[in-house]
Amino acid sequence: MTLRIQVLGPMRVWLDDEPLPLGPPAQRAVLGLLVLAGGQPVGLADLIDAFWGDRPPASALNVIQTHVKRLRRLLEPGRAPHSRSEVLPYLGNGYRLGVASEQIDIMRFRRLVRHAAGGGEVAALTEALALWQGQPFADVPLLADHPRVRPIVAEHRAALGRYGAAMLAAGAVDRAIGAFEEAVTADPLDEAGQARLVRAYAVAGRRAQAFTTYHAVRRRLADDLGVDPGPELTAAHQELLNEDSRAQVAVSSAAAVSRTVPAELPPDxxxxxxxxxxxxxxxxxxxAPEPDTIVITVVSGTAGVGKTALAARWAHRARARFPDGLLYIDLRGYDPEQPVAPGAALARFLRSLGLPGEQVPSDVEERAARYRSLLDGRRVLVLLDNAASVDQVRPLLPGSVGSAVLVTSRDRLPGLVVRHGARRLDLDVLRREDALQLLRRLAGEWATAQNAAAEALAAQCARLPLALRIAAELVHQRAPGALTEVVVELDDHRRRLDLLSTGDPHSDMGAVFSWSYRDLPPAAARMFRLLGLHAGTDVDGYAAAALIDGEEATARESLALLAGRHLVQRNGDRYGMHDLLRAYAKDLAVKDGEADLPRRILEFYLSTAAMAMDVLYPAERGRRPRVPRPARALPSLDEATAPAWLDTERANLVATAVHAAEHGQAWFPVQLALVLLRHLESGGHYADAVTLHEHALRAAESVADRHSAAQLRINVGVVAIQQGRYATASAELQQALTLADEVGDSLVRVRALGNLGHVYQWQGRYAEAARTLAEVVTMARNADDRVTEARGLGNLGQVRLRQGRHADAADDLRTSVAICRDIGDAVGEAYALVYLGHVESALGRYDEAGGHHEHALTLFRGAAEPAGEAYALDGLGGVDLLRGDHERALGRLSEALALFRRIGERAGEARVTNSLGEVAAAAGRPAEARVHHLSALRLAEEIGHRFEQSRAQAGLTSVAAVRSLRPAGLPGRSLTPVDARTGGSGSRRSRNPPGPP
Structure with missing residues (x-):
């Protein structure tokens, strides 16, 4: 049996891959001290001293010996009583840890770092740093500041520095920056590390961030140590100031591409x-591909033969050879109802490669083209698991050499081989020796003692890894003679489950599934059957409880039992099913009289989604359907956990809505779409929004629900606006207006009109936008709808600001601020204040403008609204520039840029990059200003942001006259009376670029 020990992070120990409970902190500390000794004995006196110093209690020796005794019992479960311990032997007057150094992560870390050199340096350092899971002994307080622990932290920083230098030399600038940032976070006063980070920012073209980093370190050195920067950090700063170096950085910045490096492999x-x-x-x-070819490899074989396990094991071994990332998706090709469409897979991969959700094209062919462009020149491994056909795989293939594709499928995919030159590995069942070894590892001593029965069981399971695992778990559940009993049962039931037969008599896993199911307690058996009806990919304890109409604790007990018998797969606190198991479970449910999803699981999903939306978007609560709360327990959600729940469950919610729409449960997709819109569009989840609303609209029309159809068409229009499809949006909104008039719903009408005004503003039709929004404000006042009134006034103020009608804009925005304060909408108030600040700047009232932006910044930070915080910082930076305080402006704008990049708001990034160009021009750095404006222009052209395009072009045309430009400009954000994420809704953020100036 093999022990494996982790101390780089929380302390963990595994015995043959099974985690062991290490007991209380003091017991973990004893083991930790022995690990730190590196295989040398640790005397009892030293152990006592580590615990109590020079004042040990009378029981000290007994306490240490008790901890050691319990550790021996834990680490050596098969050791005979009173026999010598091999893992914790008593030597001299102390104990020694008898575990191979390769099985202890700190020893492996040091060996890899010590031998990292030459061509293998990057691979060795990558493997070493992957071992780092946090501060050493993170859950052992006694060892947190031990003299032997502190050097480990320093070793980690040094390894990060070496790795960053290697990445920088290889041109992987983003990965180098990540390493340097992690290193200086651990020691902010490390001047050498900060100097490396400053130079890396410069190479990446992030000069503003480089300057900000230097000045922050300089201030910290002065405040904390009372010293000036040393020669290395000073030299890095001087290089930034040097004109020649600045030109070189401009070239490097133009050439460098910021690349997200995905790491999506499933666990080994x-x-x-x-x-x-x-x-x-x-x-x-x-x-070892042939030159000028795209490397595609297909691993094919029958269900349960271990294709995914083999692919994952190989990919983890080869990951260092793909420095630009590892993409993975389960295509679920053999799921009878929910295979992953190529368009959905492409959308996920595009986001994984760094493309913001709002930039994902709606057309599948356009997605494929963008995907191939992003992979061009990169070395990425694309692992496509459970593919059903060539058509499912073909759109996901790269278009140029460098990357590799690994596909797993039950089909041999001959079309992929013939047309695309794929290489194929046909995976057979395990070799006899390997099957027996797996059984021995899983079933333990029984498989060794009953070798003949073990061989028979391996043969009856067709030497398929999945079947062997399930059968071994059955052995564990029974008496010591169970191996022979299981063999007999297998013979009795080999032909029972035709549904799960693969057509190969050597791989009929149905019999194995049936035995495992038959022995389940009634509650777990019912859970298993109902999971087969679940339309999504996995469940948590709350959803499982809703499925069985029971308590969460009972549901989790059943799930744990099913996971222990390999009837579900556990991933953290979530549980999913192999597709064959799901089909088998569904068949059992149908035979038991459960033909469709129980209404209670639909009610659970709808109620929890509504609760999450109420937490995140409270001002819009009255505009969403009133969803009754079920009697059962729901997850406890707040502003921190609600977004995580929505993100985690989004795929399940959409899949369940699609299933319900197609099976006559129209109420669920209709209400879910009306509840969930803001989350989908504010997060850039447009593919999911389109899928959900297409099915919801079809469901509403199927039951002649014109009122819901009108609201859903507005939602479809909102999503189209976010995607820049204004003609489609206008058509949908006009249809919504017609339906609203037919059903006589003034609220729906005003919502449709407000969004039409939004479309007009983006199209630069300011006069039409102003007329439409003025009508919306009037209608809202007549209906005493203060939320819509505040929203409409905020939008109207934006339009009038763009028209140059500053006095009118100020009146609208001040009224919007007053209403928002009265109804408690802090976020709506903050956005109105940002625009009011721009009005004051345009009128030359800089003190008033700065006050508005400062107040908005405070409100945004209190509401955890990062996009708004960035826009307020941009406004403050503009005021600082107008006042001539260039260094302060640079600091604020650099902070805003970092926020925009973190949340993926590209319109804001273009805006702030232009602002940085204006600061550079005003400070007499024309070359740097040109780099910023060129970068902003490229970004604005890519996203279709006409206002920032013109602003960048003006900066490039006359850098010398940059002081005469209006540096504050107009913020890249627009509000709609009902659907804008920023106009009085208490919502999170918007990703829409502004319309033309």
């Missing part, structure tokens, strides 16, 4: 056994 399979030949074949097929 515990207890993976055998397959050395197949792993070698994958090395040969995938890593």
């Amino acid at each position: 399979v515990p207890g993976f056994t055998g397959r050395e030949h197949e792993l070698g074949e994958l090395d040969r097929l995938t890593l």
